[in-house]
Amino acid sequence: AIFENVADLQQSGSSFDFIILVLIRATGGTSGAVLANRLSENSAFSVLLLEAGGSYVQYLTTHSSLTYTLQRDADIINLSAPLLCILATPFTQQDWNFTTVPQAALNNRVIPYPRGFVLGGTSSVNFMAYTRGSKEDFDRFANLVNDQRWSWNSLVPYWKKSEKLTPPVDNHNTSKQVDASVHGLNGLNSITVTGFPTEIDSKVIATTQVDSQFPFNLDMNSGNPLGVGWAQMTVLNGQRSSAATSYLASSFVARPNLKILLHARVTRVLPTATNDFRTVQFQDRQGNTFNLTANKEVILSAGSVSTPPILMHSGIGDFATLTSLAITPSFPLTFSVNSNSNGTFDPIFQNPTTFTQSLTQWSSAGTAGTGRMGAEPISHMAWLRVPSTASIFASVPDPAAGSNTPHLELLITNGWVGLQAPPTSGHYMGVAVAVVSPTSRGTITISSNDPLAPPVIDPNFFHSEIDKVFMRAAVRAAFRFAFSQPFADYVVAATTLNGFTLTSTSSDEEIDAYVRQNCGTVFHPVGTAAMSPVGADYGVVDPDLKVKGLTGLRIVDLSVMPIVPAAHTQAAAYVIGERAADIIKASW
Numbered sequence: 001a002i003f004e005n006v007a008d009l010q011q012s013g014s015s016f017d018f019i020i021l022v023l024i025r026a027t028g029g030t031s032g033a034v035l036a037n038r039l040s041e042n043s044a045f046s047v048l049l050l051e052a053g054g055s056y057v058q059y060l061t062t063h064s065s066l067t068y069t070l071q072r073d074a075d076i077i078n079l080s081a082p083l084l085c086i087l088a089t090p091f092t093q094q095d096w097n098f099t100t101v102p103q104a105a106l107n108n109r110v111i112p113y114p115r116g117f118v119l120g121g122t123s124s125v126n127f128m129a130y131t132r133g134s135k136e137d138f139d140r141f142a143n144l145v146n147d148q149r150w151s152w153n154s155l156v157p158y159w160k161k162s163e164k165l166t167p168p169v170d171n172h173n174t175s176k177q178v179d180a181s182v183h184g185l186n187g188l189n190s191i192t193v194t195g196f197p198t199e200i201d202s203k204v205i206a207t208t209q210v211d212s213q214f215p216f217n218l219d220m221n222s223g224n225p226l227g228v229g230w231a232q233m234t235v236l237n238g239q240r241s242s243a244a245t246s247y248l249a250s251s252f253v254a255r256p257n258l259k260i261l262l263h264a265r266v267t268r269v270l271p272t273a274t275n276d277f278r279t280v281q282f283q284d285r286q287g288n289t290f291n292l293t294a295n296k297e298v299i300l301s302a303g304s305v306s307t308p309p310i311l312m313h314s315g316i317g318d319f320a321t322l323t324s325l326a327i328t329p330s331f332p333l334t335f336s337v338n339s340n341s342n343g344t345f346d347p348i349f350q351n352p353t354t355f356t357q358s359l360t361q362w363s364s365a366g367t368a369g370t371g372r373m374g375a376e377p378i379s380h381m382a383w384l385r386v387p388s389t390a391s392i393f394a395s396v397p398d399p400a401a402g403s404n405t406p407h408l409e410l411l412i413t414n415g416w417v418g419l420q421a422p423p424t425s426g427h428y429m430g431v432a433v434a435v436v437s438p439t440s441r442g443t444i445t446i447s448s449n450d451p452l453a454p455p456v457i458d459p460n461f462f463h464s465e466i467d468k469v470f471m472r473a474a475v476r477a478a479f480r481f482a483f484s485q486p487f488a489d490y491v492v493a494a495t496t497l498n499g500f501t502l503t504s505t506s507s508d509e510e511i512d513a514y515v516r517q518n519c520g521t522v523f524h525p526v527g528t529a530a531m532s533p534v535g536a537d538y539g540v541v542d543p544d545l546k547v548k549g550l551t552g553l554r555i556v557d558l559s560v561m562p563i564v565p566a567a568h569t570q571a572a573a574y575v576i577g578e579r580a581a582d583i584i585k586a587s588w
């Protein structure tokens with residue numbers, strides 16, 4: 001059951017006596033939701049999930065029809081309609097609304113740093129791209145923690161357990177867009193490709209045939225992501241599939257041994273005995289404080305940004321210690337294009353009538369989930385390497401996990417996706433760029449002893465020279481792609497952003513100036529409570545995810561990843577949840 005108030009949870013009766021017997025707790029994000037589901041499969045375990053935010057799944061269940069009233073429910077639609085993910089954050093009700101400290105390498109700009117403040121966590125507000133990373137990424141992870149349970153081959157069965165490859169909403173044949181043999185077909189979280197063909201699809205695929213820098217890759221989740229392929233998305237029937245809609249679907253929430261308390265903000269974990277941390281302190285919306293003690297374990301899944309502050313406010317670890325944050329710099333590059341009237345999704349955001357028509361199609365019985373609203377903005381992705389002959393490698397080792405692991409990413413969208421509101425007219429194609437092998441390391445820390453104060457987030461962008469060199473390479477790759485022969489009559493020019501314009505021949509200095517003014521992040525922080533080998537005197541958790549030096553407390557979220565994969569990170573969050581569930585079940 002899902003509860004909105006502590007009193008209702010308490011009134012649910014006998015559960016408390018029972019919970020005291022076997023209680024396992026977590027917070028309710030991407031990995032936490034996976035854990036809540038898998039642990040409550042065992043009816044002998046009683047599981048309570050605490051989530052600081054609310055639940056849009058509960059809302060969807062209450063309002064089972066997709067016929068929404070636009071104004072009133074706008075935020076909820078933004079979490080559900082795939083195209084509207086670009087409106088889900090930043091600075092909304094479902095966002096923690098964090099920002100970074102001023103970034104020296106980015107003209108001292110403060111960058112929005114969204115995180116999901118809702119059941120399902122950031123999987124409920126993200127852009128839904130589903131990328132596992134390379135085999136080499138996870139083999140490096142396993143080697144760094146000296147435990148092969150975290151290697152690629154060990155994790156693939158858990159990805160397959162998590163995934164359910166589903167047909168796109170338009171039911172087209174996907175055999176040339178995704179390799180079904182790579183995926184799970186019976187898992188809980190739906191993975192699919194776009195169900196809305198667009199005018200750039202054939203041009204993207206044609207580019208893979210005319211330029212060897214952009215080879216076609218049928219499935220970037222095979223362990224070898226290099227090349228250009230169709231984006232896989234966590235979407236089901238034209239609606240977002242999140243950790244909340246999948247792992248916490250109503251049939252699972254109905255389990256008598258699973259309870260979820262919303263609007264419960266964990267402030268600290270407290271010792272139950274010396275070095276045994278099984279008591280959670282949390283506040284409800286009115287600011288009342290409660291303590292609950294788990295019989296077996298407390299599991300912290302508050303994500304890379306919020307897990308370290310909870311530990312620090314609990315006196316776990318050195319208060320002054322800064323946790324290391326690996327972060328992926330990125331920014332949108334947008335090109336104006338020659339398009340027919342509805343060839344891009346721009347008119348949807350430029351014209352309220354077009355928006356309403358598209359939303360009506362998506363939300364009406366009979367056409368539910370279809371049309372442009374039911375498809376993610378990202379249609380294709382390219383994963384690229386800087387050639388090993390590049391001069392930077394004479395002085396700096398290759399930061400990628402191996403020769404099949406990318407340094408750079410291009411995210412292709414058939415319309416404007418930007419930091420600014422879309423222009424009121426015109427048609428666009430986005431080729432956002434990212435450095436997915438960053439070597440700069442930032443920090444997360446706290447600035448006061450108030451557990452409700454926001455953490456201090458310092459990504460420390462471009463501290464390493466190689467990240468700058470790679471960003472220039474990413475920009476040049478984006479231009480080469482956008483001006484490749486198949487786009488000859490289509491792409492016109494890069495748009496001006498904050499007074500800066502780039503061209504195919506921009507110098508290093510011009511690219512650097514553009515980056516300083518426009519760069520942000522693709523929101524993939526990891527490593528803030530990193531795993532290290534058993535016995536190592538560094539790191540926060542051991543390979544069983546237990547906080548070192550303590551009992552009763554584990555961490556299960558992306559903060560434990562010792563190094564950022566060259567990928568979007570939700571697939572890693574799901575697999576960490578699945579892997580952890582088996583480790584925890586086995587230990588009890």
Ligand SMILES: Cc1cc2nc3c(=O)[nH]c(=O)nc-3n(C[C@H](O)[C@H](O)[C@H](O)COP(=O)(O)OP(=O)(O)OC[C@H]3O[C@@H](n4cnc5c(N)ncnc54)[C@H](O)[C@@H]3O)c2cc1C
Binds near residue numbers: 030303306523556558
């Ligand atoms: C705008 C955006 C777009 C993204 N797009 C993509 C994408 O397209 N593809 C991709 O793979 N990844 C994407 N990501 C990243 C990805 O979604 C995250 O890396 C992943 O979901 C994180 O999972 P997690 O379990 O570590 O943390 P989260 O999912 O963030 O879970 C943490 C949970 O803990 C809760 N919580 C935190 N503090 C407390 C507290 N004190 N008390 C109680 N509860 C608390 C939070 O509310 C949240 O529910 C995106 C991220 C953002 C912000």
